[in-house]
Amino acid sequence: MRLHPRHSGALRTLGVLTVTATLGVLTPAAAHAAAPTLPANCTATPKVVLTPALGYNITCTEGIPTDTTLTGSGGPDTVTITGTVGGTVNGGGGADNITITTPDSDRADPGVSVDGVVTATATSTINVTGSNGKDASGNDPYHLDGGVGGDGNDGSITGGTVTATGGNGGRGSGDGSSGKGGDGNADSNGVDLGTGTINADRVTVTGGNGSVSTDGTGKSGGAGGMGNRGAIPRGIVTANGGNGGDGSGGGDGGEGGAGTGGGVDPVTGGIVTVHGGNGGMGSGEGRGGNGGLGVGRGNIVGGTVTVTGGNGGAPGNGSASGGAGGDGNIGNVTLNGAVATALVTGGIGANGGSGGSGNVGTVTGGNGINTITATAGLPQASSKAGNYLGGVIDGNVLPGKATAATCTVIGGNQGVVKNCTATEGVGS
Secondary structure: OOOOHHHHHHHHHHHHHHHHHHHHHHHHHHHOOOOOEOOOOEEEEEOOOOOHHHOEEEEEOOOEOOOOEEEOOOOOOEEEEEOOEOOEEEOOOOOOEEEEEOOOEOOOOOOEOOOOEEEOOOOOEEEEEOOOEOOOOOOOOOOOOOOOOOOOEOOEEEEEEEEEEOOOOOOOOOOOOOOOOOOOEOOOOOOOOOOOEEEEEEEEEEOOOOOOOOOOOOOOOOOOOOOEOOEEOOOEEEEEOOOOOOOOOOOOOOOOOOOEOOEEOOOOOOEEEEEOOOOOOOOOOOOOOOOOOOEOOOEEEEOEEEEEOOOOOOOOOOOOOOOOOOOOEOOEEEEOOOEEEEEEEOOOOOOOOOOOOOEOOEEEOOOOEEEEEEEOOOOOOOOOOOEOOOOEEEOOOOOOOOOEEEEEEEOOEOOEEEOOOEEEOOOO
C-alpha cells in the first residue's frame, strides 16, 4: 500500500519525536552517579527516584567500624551516621552533607576515632559530635562519677566546612565527681600530641561543657573541654573552649576550657578567632570557676587573630570569690600577610575575681604592616596586666625592613615590648 504524502510526513515527524523522546529519557542516565558503597549497617536511597545524580540519603546506625569504608555517589549525598567513625568515610564527590553523632556513653566515645578518616569535597559540610557523658546512677556504688564527654575528632577530617564539637560531661551521683566536657579537635591520649587533624576552608571546633556538680556534696562542677588540642593547618578558624559546669549544694563552679592548646596554622591571611570557655557559677559558699585560657600551649599563625580568655563564673550567695578571667595568650601568636592584626584580651573576672592578662606568651609581627593590641580583662588588678610578666610583644620591625608595627598595651606592661614603630598605652 502506498502512503499518502501527508501520512508519510506525519510518520517522519513522529519518528523524529520518538527519537527525541528516547534521547530525552537516556540523557539523564548518562549523568547517573554510581551507587554508593556501604558497610553492612548502612542503607541508601536516591533522593529522587530514577535520578541518582541528585545524590542519595545514606543512613548508618552503628558508626563506621575499623577497616570498613563508606563511599558516597558522585552526587550531593546526605550522610547521617550514628556512632563512632573508626574506618573511612569518602563522600565520593558532590556537595555532600555529612553528620556524625555519637550516642551518650560512659566511655567518652569520639565522633571520629584516632584511626578514623572522613574525606569530602571543598563544597561539602561535615558536622561531628562526640558522645555526652552519661549521668551516674545512684544505684551503682562503683560508678559514682559522671561520664566524660567524648572528643569531636581524634582522627582526620578533610572537607569544605567542618564543625567538630566535644560532648558534654555527665553528672555525678553521691560522692562522685562531675564529668568533664570532651575536646572539639583532640588526640587519643589526652595530651597535646596533635593527632586530630582538620583540613578545611572553614573550621569551627568547640569543647563540650562540664557537668553541674552533684547536689549536697560540695564538689565542683565539671571542667569545660578544650576547643582545639590537635592540628588545623589552614582555613578560617574558630576555636571555643567549653564552659565549666555550675556548682550545686555549696560546690565551686567548674573551670572553663582553653580555646586551643594544640597547633593552629592557617594559611596566609587566615582569620583565627579563639575564646576560652567561661567558668561555672558557684553555689552557696562555693566560688565561681575561673575562665579558660584563650591560647594555652598552642601556636597560632594568621593574618587576623583575635584571642580572648574566658570570663570567670559568679560566686555562690555565701561567697565573695568570683572566678578570675582567663588569660588571653600564654602560647605563641605569629602574624603574616601584607596587613595583619592581633588582638589578645584577658577574660572578665566575676565579683571578687580579677580580669585575666592579655598576653603572658609571645606575639610576633610578620613582614607586613602589623597592629598588635594586648588588653587586660576587667577588673584590672596588680596581679595581672595587658602584657604580664614573661609576655613578649615583638613588632618585628628591624633596621632596614620596610614594615611598620603599632603595638598597644592596655592595663599595664610588666613584660617586653620591642621592635615597634609606634607604641601606645605601654606602661608599668
